[in-house]
Amino acid sequence: MSAGRLSGKGAVCYDVSCVTPFQRAVYDALLRIPVGKVTTYKRLAESIGCHSARAVGQALRRNPFAPQVPCHRVVASDATLGGFEGHRLGAFLKKKRGLLESEGVVFDQSGRVLPEYFLV
DNA sequence: TCCCTGACCCCCA
């Protein structure tokens, strides 16, 4: 019930009472990714001082606030999609890709996000 | 506490 705020200019709020401190750190980091850009599990992990991209994947996998908390803007290090809404299946990835494309992100023919869309 | 499972990553064959 307690509304969590995001770092800085809060355009989105989420319920902090049902997430762990680690998840909150991950979600706050997500909210700093601008529309039309993506980052990777690894880089997001590094940005919050975590040495495990996998642990970040765990948090995103359980994200109850998608796509308000934009976990679709996180992809794998090889620029492939990773997962969405708890799954790695094509049907879910299709939705993830659709969201990204609607934000202007472009993919190459092998289904990878083009380099220029990565957050620097 | 130990044990196991992952939307990960990196290296090598």
Next chain:
DNA sequence: CTGGGGGCCAGGG
């Protein structure tokens, strides 16, 4: 391209 192995760490049982 595919597969195997090691390392990483949070969360749940």
